[in-house]
Amino acid sequence: xxxxxxxxxxSAVRFLLTAFGIGLLTSGSLVMQGIYRGIVTDATKLVRTxxxxxxxxxxxTTGPFAETSRVPRSLVDRVAAVPGVRAARAFALASETVTxxxxxxxxxxxxxxLTDDGGWLPLMSGRLLRSAxxxxxxxxxxxxxxxxxxxxxxxxxxxxxxxxxxxxxGDPMVAVAAxxxxxxxxxxxxxxxxLARASSDxxxxxxxxxxxxxxxxxxxxxxxxxxxxIRTWPDVAALTRDDQLGLVINGRLERLRKQILLFTGLLSVxxxxxxxxxxxxxxxxxxxxxALLKLMGARxxxxxxxxxxxxxxLAVSGIALGFWIEATVxxxxxxxxxxxxxxxxxxxxxxxVTCLIGSIAGIWRASRIDAREALS
Amino acid sequence: xxxVLDIDRVSRVFHNGGERIxxxxxxxxxxxxxxxxxxxGPSGSGKSTLLLIAGALDRPDDGAVTVAGTxxxxxxxxxxALRALRRRAIGFVFQKANLVPFLTAAENVELARFIDxxxxxxxxARARDLLATLGLGERFDSxxxxxxxxxxxxxxVARALANQPALILADEPTAALDGARGRQVxxxxxxxxxxxxxxxxxxxxxxxxxxxxxxxSIADGKIVAGTERYGG
Ligand SMILES: Nc1ncnc2c1ncn2[C@@H]1O[C@H](COP(=O)(O)OP(=O)(O)O)[C@@H](O)[C@H]1O
Ligand SMILES: [Mg+2]
Numbered sequence: 298x299x300x301x302x303x304x305x306x307x308s309a310v311r312f313l314l315t316a317f318g319i320g321l322l323t324s325g326s327l328v329m330q331g332i333y334r335g336i337v338t339d340a341t342k343l344v345r346t347x348x349x350x351x352x353x354x355x356x357x358t359t360g361p362f363a364e365t366s367r368v369p370r371s372l373v374d375r376v377a378a379v380p381g382v383r384a385a386r387a388f389a390l391a392s393e394t395v396t397x398x399x400x401x402x403x404x405x406x407x408x409x410x411l412t413d414d415g416g417w418l419p420l421m422s423g424r425l426l427r428s429a430x431x432x433x434x435x436x437x438x439x440x441x442x443x444x445x446x447x448x449x450x451x452x453x454x455x456x457x458x459x460x461x462x463x464x465x466x467g468d469p470m471v472a473v474a475a476x477x478x479x480x481x482x483x484x485x486x487x488x489x490x491x492l493a494r495a496s497s498d499x500x501x502x503x504x505x506x507x508x509x510x511x512x513x514x515x516x517x518x519x520x521x522x523x524x525x526x527i528r529t530w531p532d533v534a535a536l537t538r539d540d541q542l543g544l545v546i547n548g549r550l551e552r553l554r555k556q557i558l559l560f561t562g563l564l565s566v567x568x569x570x571x572x573x574x575x576x577x578x579x580x581x582x583x584x585x586x587x588a589l590l591k592l593m594g595a596r597x598x599x600x601x602x603x604x605x606x607x608x609x610x611l612a613v614s615g616i617a618l619g620f621w622i623e624a625t626v627x628x629x630x631x632x633x634x635x636x637x638x639x640x641x642x643x644x645x646x647x648x649x650v651t652c653l654i655g656s657i658a659g660i661w662r663a664s665r666i667d668a669r670e671a672l673s
Numbered sequence: 674x675x676x677v678l679d680i681d682r683v684s685r686v687f688h689n690g691g692e693r694i695x696x697x698x699x700x701x702x703x704x705x706x707x708x709x710x711x712x713x714g715p716s717g718s719g720k721s722t723l724l725l726i727a728g729a730l731d732r733p734d735d736g737a738v739t740v741a742g743t744x745x746x747x748x749x750x751x752x753x754a755l756r757a758l759r760r761r762a763i764g765f766v767f768q769k770a771n772l773v774p775f776l777t778a779a780e781n782v783e784l785a786r787f788i789d790x791x792x793x794x795x796x797x798a799r800a801r802d803l804l805a806t807l808g809l810g811e812r813f814d815s816x817x818x819x820x821x822x823x824x825x826x827x828x829x830v831a832r833a834l835a836n837q838p839a840l841i842l843a844d845e846p847t848a849a850l851d852g853a854r855g856r857q858v859x860x861x862x863x864x865x866x867x868x869x870x871x872x873x874x875x876x877x878x879x880x881x882x883x884x885x886x887x888x889x890s891i892a893d894g895k896i897v898a899g900t901e902r903y904g905g
Contacts, residue, residue, distance in 0.1 A: 298783060300773075586775075593788060594757060594761070596788070599788050672721075672771075672844075
């Protein structure tokens with residue numbers, strides 16, 4: 298005989314409505330966590346996929362993602378010569394306007410040296426670049442293989458589609474041959490050239506510069522020796538893959554994380570308030586029964602169990618409804634929502650703890666009920 | 674016969690504003706196992722107060738109280754110990770049946786065993802046996818709201834008997850019932866004495882006094898009649 302369930306049966310509608318309310322709040326937390334994790338996944342995708350153990354960037358910067366970094370092309374050979382480095386590659390990334398199917402949009406342009414054909418790219422279909430004039434794009438750009446993409450005056454043919462290569466802003470990434478990349482970087486629309494002449498601005502497009510040089514290590518080699526060596530060079534800074542991940546998450550996403558943390562906190566406070574009101578009201582309604590239990594000699598834990606069982610049922614049904622609501626609404630969101638087991642556990646734990654906090658008032662109320670109240 | 678309740682020269686004083694009211698003033702009363710005692714007295718004479726003291730729900734100011742072999746006054750017991758005593762040794766019946774509204778008749782009776790952590794099957798069987806014996810075989814699964822006043826009170830008696838207590842304390846259990854149904858309830862309590870339960874009933878109902886082994890009255894804070902022991 299479970300007193301909690303029997304009592305709930307009496308006010309099932311109110312209980313379900315409360316559980317649904319908690320479910321809505323839970324789904325709110327889940328979606329927020331999911332959006333955050335989705336953004337982290339997108340933001341770190343490039344750092345996680347690119348075949349680089351070490352990032353060599355402009356001195357005194359934390360580029361190329363957290364801030365601008367420019368290094369000379371000759372740095373590739375210098376890094377390649379460091380003992381322990383298996384391969385060094387040029388890394389260049391630039392934001393460009395691309396036109397595909399008559400639609401203009403911003404994309405992140407990634408430069409690939411054709412000797413290194415970008416085997417690390419998460420290719421979904423088609424093939425990698427073989428020559429200049431070709432482009433590999435993220436599927437979200439919405440162009441099929443064989444289609445044409447215009448960028449910086451160049452018209453390139455799509456040969457491959459990638460999956461999940463998206464900037465935190467939602468902009469898709471595209472990869473082109475280094476030669477095309479340089480041309481695009483050096484390109485100025487004719488009007489701009491006119492304007493530049495008129496204002497005697499003669500700065501040429503610095504198409505030759507790189508954002509960074511990435512290095513992969515020889516198997517079994519520790520990164521410390523390589524890092525130590527590169528860090529003696531005054532003109533560059535060296536970062537590990539973890540440094541880069543940390544920079545992306547803590548630098549670019551810090552405010553977002555705080556926003557989401559605060560929002561989740563707010564939802565928890567509302568949940569606690571809803572649970573407090575409900576459990577307290579249910580306890581007051583059962584006042585006479587609780588007094589009777591004490592009069593009959595029930596241990597305090599029978600009463601505690603009654604309240605905690607109801608709280609637990611509220612939490613569990615709230616969480617279940619929350620996941621159901623989240624799964625129902627998630628596909629409606631334009632951006633990726635990642636509810637992994639970590640997010641699920643975290644949100645569930647928060648709801649359970651919140652519900653327990655919410656039951657404190659009810660427990661306190663029950664503890665003050667005198668057995669003799671059963672007689673009045 | 675052993676006394677399942679022994680109240681010895683008990684006093685209980687209430688302070689109402691500046692006024693000092695000695696509701697009980699040296700009241701003595703014993704109830705033996707298997708004995709059914711009626712406690713009579715005018716309204717406000719302290720009958721309920723005496724029952725609360727006997728039920729470990731109130732403490733007197735003076736005297737001694739022993740219930741089922743446990744001296745609860747002047748000795749001090751922690752609340753959990755008093756609850757255990759109530760749970761195992763005392764059954765309560767009141768004017769109102771005081772049933773848990775969201776439990777069926779059978780579950781209300783089971784509750785007494787349930788809070789004593791009895792095995793579910795055993796508690797359930799005992800509840801059904803008792804209800805059947807008390808003529809409620811058809812009402813096992815009825816909620817209290819579907820039962821008549823007399824039926825509710827019989828369920829309350831079954832609940833009081835469920836843990837096979839040494840002592841049953843009943844405060845005007847028939848006051849809300851008509852004569853026939855009131856008598857029925859008292860007959861059920863009388864039946865319980867056969868298994869050795871001591872029963873103390875506060876009653877105004879003079880028509881059923883023949884069912885009692887002894888009738889005592891309370892006046893001026895003292896038990897004034899029938900304090901002498903029966904049998905032995
Ligand atoms: N907790 C209390 N505080 C103050 N006075 C009380 C309290 N309980 C009972 N009394 C008083 O004690 C007297 C006896 O009450 P009670 O035992 O209920 O009488 P009875 O049951 O015989 O009618 C009444 O005058 C009542 O007002
Ligand atoms: Mg009374």
